[in-house]
Amino acid sequence: MFVGHYGVSFAARRCDASVPLWALFVAVQLLDFIWAPLVLLGIEKVRIVPGFTATNPLDLYYMPYTHSLVAACLWSAGAFAVYRLARRRDGAAAALVVAGAVLSHWVLDFVVHRPDLPLFDDSVKVGLGLWNWPGPALALEAALLLGGMAISFRAGPARRAATTTFCLAMLAIQVVVFFGPPPASGKAAAAYVAFAAIIGLIEGRRSITVKTA
Numbered sequence: 041m042f043v044g045h046y047g048v049s050f051a052a053r054r055c056d057a058s059v060p061l062w063a064l065f066v067a068v069q070l071l072d073f074i075w076a077p078l079v080l081l082g083i084e085k086v087r088i089v090p091g092f093t094a095t096n097p098l099d100l101y102y103m104p105y106t107h108s109l110v111a112a113c114l115w116s117a118g119a120f121a122v123y124r125l126a127r128r129r130d131g132a133a134a135a136l137v138v139a140g141a142v143l144s145h146w147v148l149d150f151v152v153h154r155p156d157l158p159l160f161d162d163s164v165k166v167g168l169g170l171w172n173w174p175g176p177a178l179a180l181e182a183a184l185l186l187g188g189m190a191i192s193f194r195a196g197p198a199r200r201a202a203t204t205t206f207c208l209a210m211l212a213i214q215v216v217v218f219f220g221p222p223p224a225s226g227k228a229a230a231a232y233v234a235f236a237a238i239i240g241l242i243e244g245r246r247s248i249t250v251k252t253a
């Protein structure tokens with residue numbers, strides 16, 4: 041899954057308004073953020089097999105440190121601890137929201153991945169394989185992203201035009217990724233960094249707007 045993860049970021053923001061959206065953007069993609077350098081270092085492994093799934097040719101055959109369920113739970117616990125230390129004033133509930141956002145990545149990946157997600161280490165691999173149905177897979181990504189965005193809008197003043205434009209742009213990139221050549225892991229991580237930075241800018245301007253209003 042790609043942009044659908046960000047629907048969780050928006051919805052989580054609704055659960056606890058003290059957590060910045062950029063932090064939730066990082067949280068929902070944390071497992072992929074760590075996956076990209078591990079692939080570049082050869083610690084986790086992926087190979088390109090044309091036609092491997094209907095939407096992408098990624099054979100993600102070894103990723104126990106980022107995408108096993110046990111690893112996802114550990115990264116989620118780590119995110120809780122780091123957020124708690126970094127922003128103690130937000131309270132434990134906020135750190136719990138961040139931890140939940142991290143874990144949501146595995147759950148949503150489980151829906152779209154073919155059975156390449158291990159439950160622990162490199163064993164007992166699961167995945168519902170929605171990637172083999174491009175239409176429903178794309179519809180799910182769009183529904184999650186736009187649904188989450190709509191939920192966040194209900195919280196009150198928001199830079200709706202900027203946020204909506206940004207989400208539609210992310211969706212357009214998703215369509216290109218679905219029907220074009222697959223992005224390298226490094227490029228995907230760079231896109232995630234850019235997305236978090238852009239939503240930080242949008243939200244930063246929004247909070248200034250709210251304060252001066």
Ligand SMILES: [Zn+2]
Nearest residue numbers: 071072145149
């Ligand atoms: Zn992933």
